[in-house]
Amino acid sequence: MRPKDESKREAILNSAMVLINTYGLAHTSMSKIAREAGVSPATIYIYFENKDHLLITLYVEVKREMSRAILDSLDDDLEIRDAFRLMWENLYAYYLAYPDHFVFAEQFCNAPIVDAVEKEDAEGFFAPFTHLIERGQDAGVLKPVSLDLLLAFAFHPLTQLAKQHVKEGTAMDDEGLEAAFSCAWDAVAIS
Template sequence: MRNKDEKKRDAICRAAIDLIQSQGFEDTSMSKIAREAGVSPATIYVYFENKEDLLNQIYIRVKREMSSAIMEGFDQGITIEEQFRTAWFNFYQYAMENPVDFAFGEQFANSPLVNRVSKDEGEGYYGPLIEMFELGKREGIFKNVPLGVFSAFVFFPVIGLIRNRNDEKLVFGKEMLEQVFQIAWDAVTE
């Protein structure tokens, strides 16, 4: 069995993300990924069983990296509002700094190409956020709504901002972000 080189694995993942985002899943072949990564097509199969396995492992990786960025500075010793603020602004920052990875994660979050095990593992990285939400509900800070509704009102506005970041009418400054944050906070709090 061949030794695995993490740099090659990373190059394969990076190439796959970039190609899938620019050409779509169907038009991204393993040979294109290999060429973009600078490896032979056979090398991909040292790391991944097939294209679906590659997609699932990349999905988990993107979710892990995104959750790590969102949780930076997230401390359960601070107030729920401070936790919420930290996660919200970190989410925005991650999406702005990693637009291709962010788009990949969003594209495949509800895709039938990502299996249930991968989705569950990807969602598992957000445990502290879910705990914050549940605690906030119990303490009467957050509205008593399902997690999916909470997420829609918290994170979908950020996704909308990211998608419209090239709109010249929107000024992406600190003041506007504070306003959008406040709208999200007001939408989910009692």
């Protein structure tokens, strides 16, 4: 027997992402994914149980890669502000480097299908953020408010900015990034 072809699995996942970003979840069919990936529709079902599983797998893997990218060069010895800044830059760099991942994740997580993602899979993504924020609060550097609140101010505006930049094909320069980070830091840090 032939071994499973890992490149096929990835072609399927990537084709799904590209089509979803281009035409939307609503107009991306299994046949189209298969055609784009250069396989038979039936082949998809060797790698994924059904369409929902395929989409959820794609989301979870994208989120996992995002999570990994953010942690790059991160170190517990860094000052809170520097660590925060590094994650912020990592995230923005990731958004620019893999806009597909990012655009897909935003579409997916705003659709009801996201509720089918297992909780542990979903929340793993936020762990590095959470950890940093708790560290910052313990050190008396970050405001003593709820985690959700800090998360919303620390990283969500960046996502919003990246969304616009990806759509317009623009990007922030160092100065813009510096200004943006300042806003974020002012929002969450004790002045």
